[in-house]
Amino acid sequence: MELLYISLVSFFLFLVSFSLRLLFYKNRASLYGGLPLPPGNTGWPVVGESYHFLSAGWNGYPEKFIFDRMAKYSSNIFRTSIFGESAAVFCGAACNKFLFSNENKLVQAWWPDSVNKIFPSSEQTSSKEEAIKMRKMLPKFFNPEALQRYIGTMDEIARKHLETGWDNRNEVLVFPLAKTYTFQIACRLFLSVEEPSQVATLLEPFSAIASGVISIPINLPGTQFNKAIKSSKKVKEMLYKIIKQRKIDLAQGKASATQDILSHMLLTSDEDGKFMGESGIADKILGLLIGGHDTASSACAFIVKYLAELPAIYDGVYKEQMEIAKSKAPGELLKWEDIQRMKYSWNVACEVLRLAPPLQGSFREVLTEFSYNGFSIPKGWKIYWSANSTHRNSDVFPEPGKFDPSRFEGSGPAPYTFVPFGGGPRMCPGKEYARLEILVFMHNLVKRYRWEKVIPDENIVVNPTPIPAKGLPVRMFPHQSQA
Numbered sequence: 001m002e003l004l005y006i007s008l009v010s011f012f013l014f015l016v017s018f019s020l021r022l023l024f025y026k027n028r029a030s031l032y033g034g035l036p037l038p039p040g041n042t043g044w045p046v047v048g049e050s051y052h053f054l055s056a057g058w059n060g061y062p063e064k065f066i067f068d069r070m071a072k073y074s075s076n077i078f079r080t081s082i083f084g085e086s087a088a089v090f091c092g093a094a095c096n097k098f099l100f101s102n103e104n105k106l107v108q109a110w111w112p113d114s115v116n117k118i119f120p121s122s123e124q125t126s127s128k129e130e131a132i133k134m135r136k137m138l139p140k141f142f143n144p145e146a147l148q149r150y151i152g153t154m155d156e157i158a159r160k161h162l163e164t165g166w167d168n169r170n171e172v173l174v175f176p177l178a179k180t181y182t183f184q185i186a187c188r189l190f191l192s193v194e195e196p197s198q199v200a201t202l203l204e205p206f207s208a209i210a211s212g213v214i215s216i217p218i219n220l221p222g223t224q225f226n227k228a229i230k231s232s233k234k235v236k237e238m239l240y241k242i243i244k245q246r247k248i249d250l251a252q253g254k255a256s257a258t259q260d261i262l263s264h265m266l267l268t269s270d271e272d273g274k275f276m277g278e279s280g281i282a283d284k285i286l287g288l289l290i291g292g293h294d295t296a297s298s299a300c301a302f303i304v305k306y307l308a309e310l311p312a313i314y315d316g317v318y319k320e321q322m323e324i325a326k327s328k329a330p331g332e333l334l335k336w337e338d339i340q341r342m343k344y345s346w347n348v349a350c351e352v353l354r355l356a357p358p359l360q361g362s363f364r365e366v367l368t369e370f371s372y373n374g375f376s377i378p379k380g381w382k383i384y385w386s387a388n389s390t391h392r393n394s395d396v397f398p399e400p401g402k403f404d405p406s407r408f409e410g411s412g413p414a415p416y417t418f419v420p421f422g423g424g425p426r427m428c429p430g431k432e433y434a435r436l437e438i439l440v441f442m443h444n445l446v447k448r449y450r451w452e453k454v455i456p457d458e459n460i461v462v463n464p465t466p467i468p469a470k471g472l473p474v475r476m477f478p479h480q481s482q483a
């Protein structure tokens with residue numbers, strides 16, 4: 001469907017685009033210090049290289065878009081055109097360091113216009129401004145005390161989740177279960193929503209939203225973009241209902257001020273004493289659910305995949321987790337000290353995040369023209385940094401395709417090379433929360449079962465997070481005795 005639309009739109013806009021290109025090339029003489037633009041290709045008219053960029057992921061090799069061009073142009077920086085924007089792709093640790101250190105000086109956060117359309121801010125501000133407000137607010141929910149409190153709840157949810165979704169089954173489909181797990185935690189900690197049918201109703205539209213965020217923004221029936229816009233509206237309507245009910249419950253003393261993120265948002269004012277409106281709260285909760293849900297569930301699913309493929313790694317994780325399990329009283333929930341002992345398991349999770357980063361990278365917008373590595377980068381251009389440009393680079397991680405958790409022992413990878421959570425001031429604010437829910441998941445899963453893949457060479461699709469094409473079916477083998 002999308003290909004058809006792209007061809008039609010491309011054809012009609014070709015002539016317009018051609019004349020705009022002539023104009024663009026004329027204006028190049030004014031670039032920074034006379035330096036050239038990075039080498040590269042701006043691809044097809046209007047859609048640029050968006051299709052190449054996206055299809056590399058759909059085929060399971062998002063890094064191919066990056067490495068093909070780095071090799072072709074013998075450069076760590078190359079020019080492209082994605083989502084209707086002139087862009088430079090910055091590759092490697094030095095580029096990561098440069099970008100992350102120049103946040104809000106030379107560059108600022110940017111998302112494709114599709115993001116503003118899928119998540120129109122109800123407060124008439126851009127998604128960029130909303131993100132700034134969100135960043136200010138998040139430390140309250142993700143500070144060390146709050147995170148430590150969440151561990152027991154996460155453990156409780158993990159146990160119940162495994163009992164209802166995994167126990168007494170010969171075979172399970174991991175990907176949807178991992179999504180349910182991370183979503184159950186988010187619903188509980190953000191909204192105090194626990195009732196399984198309510199969680200399922202909220203979850204249903206989410207996969208359409210995620211794939212629409214990084215898609216070609218053609219809002220016609222049947223496109224990913226169109227489905228994402230509709231799904232985002234649907235979730236917001238559900239969130240409004242929950243928020244309205246919570247206001248009533250708080251007024252009647254049926255809900256507490258500290259029970260979850262929603263209560264905090266309703267009852268906490270900003271530095272000017274202003275409280276957030278219902279629509280602003282719905283936007284923020286939706287942002288958190290989006291940011292935190294597909295990423296962490298993809299990590300959990302890929303941990304299951306790699307542990308099935310690598311029995312020696314599984315044994316290492318099992319040994320570590322059983323030592324922790326045996327040190328606990330029956331029924332006792334996990335605590336902060338237990339998480340601190342899960343060092344090998346976290347190294348394994350990091351190796352999974354290196355090989356299958358849930359987010360492939362993200363964009364910045366150039367605030368002021370600058371030069372870097374002998375190239376001029378014009379104001380207004382977009383810059384894309386990519387986790388794979390270091391994660392899959394043999395100069396940085398020797399034998400990059402080999403699964404080797406020992407890479408994370410000692411001082412670990414060199415700075416700016418392992419970047420699944422980004423870096424600098426915009427580094428993922430949910431990193432620690434994600435670490436906790438991933439480790440709690442690993443603990444509960446390996447404690448109960450060993451498993452094997454039903455489809456040994458299942459394809460991976462990256463859209464925009466990596467997904468096993470058939471949902472990762474596995475055969476389950478429960479351990480004889482559980483701690």
Ligand code: HEM
Pocket residue numbers: 109131134135287288291292293295296299357358359361362363419420421422423425426427428429430431433434
């Ligand atoms: C394995 C799990 C996760 C991964 C790999 C991940 C990765 C990332 C990355 C790469 C960024 C973008 C940084 C940039 O633009 O340079 C980001 C941003 C963000 N993440 Fe995560 N994330 C994960 C889990 C979470 C969780 C659990 C939450 C919330 C509960 C969350 C909330 C956010 C938010 C709100 C942003 C936007 C921050 C901003 O714009 O300043 N993430 N994440």
